[in-house]
Amino acid sequence: MVSKYRKQFNQEFSQEKYEQFKEILKQKSGVETSFRISESPMFLSNKFKDKLIDASESIIDQIKALSPETLQKAIPENCKVPNDTNQPHFFTIDFGICKSENGEIEPQLIELQAFPSLYAFQKIFEDTFCEVYPFLNELKNKMPHEEFRNYVKDLIVGNENPENVILLEIFPEKQKTLIDFVLTEKLLGIKTVCLTKLKKEGRKLFYENEGKLVEIKRIYNRVIFDELDRIPDLKTEFDFREDVDVTWVTHPNWFFKISKFLLPMLKHQFVPKSYFLHEFPENENLENFVLKPLFSFAGSGVNLDPTKEITDAIEDKENYILQRKVTYAPLFEDINGEFSKAEIRLLYIWRENDERPILLENLGRMTKAAMVNVDFNKKDAIWIGSSNAFFVEE
Structure with missing residues (x-):
């Protein structure tokens, strides 16, 4: 797709630049990425982007039209958390990049979630592509870094002191997304805290920072609640189902409410039955x-x-x-003349007083395997793993 930029990237690519790319990410975060980074970005047309936005806007309309009672049915009884909210803080939507019967490149919905993705990482990721390959700067997301930071800070930190806001995860140092946690800390000045380290006094939650207990007012939640049951002998002072005096960003109930549960209810030409x-x-x-x-x-x-x-x-x-x-189209040519398939995730935020979510970034995943998840790729393949899409005029 978009052969001019693909040709230029492939001509400029080298293994040395790929190693430089990964080294810059390590320098910016202080940690290694523990998932595979694709050597290449994805070049997609603005025409394709219009199709993505059209499908996404339709899906948002359909979700907004659903009753709270319908959405509540998605939450397993043993996973219901008190103090639910009217809408989520995050909305991410995954599309496969496919080819229609008449040869048109089109998106097909794969999945949607009201759960945070790699927001902080993806912005740095895009910037790093542009550092290593300066010609990409003309295609860069037009939102300035400061504006991006303000959006994310307003959403996650709100009016609180960053000291009273935490990123919550279970054993964060073992998670593949650790690099995003570290970059979020740098972006917002908040701490990442393991669920096992939370202290509870009455309806208040605390974490320990430099020997003193600090009250938690807002939780940027990265724990997938229903996975906690799979961790043997997990000991915590706090259970998600307890009524506590914190603001969830986003509330855990939304992980279930906007999920595969909705797929049978959605209708659009880019939504598979x-x-x-x-x-x-x-x-x-x-x-x-x-x-x-x-x-x-x-x-x-x-x-x-x-x-x-x-x-x-x-x-x-x-x-x-x-x-x-759906059939993913092998569209992304590597330096050996072989082609990768891909899917794209649109990263929206949904502020508490906004009618609709705001699109901040995108995330790409490239593969040569049957499944796009980066764990399913062969170790010696190239043009596979986590990526970023640049949109251009054809």
């Missing part, structure tokens, strides 16, 4: 669908080739969906 497993019609062919658990992360539990035996054996069918398969 989806069904809850227990509602799958007899006239549809199982071979044309992907089986996905409602609540899983990073591609876990996804079955690309479900059979009747597999679906019949599932007891909690209401917790699974079947989503019509």
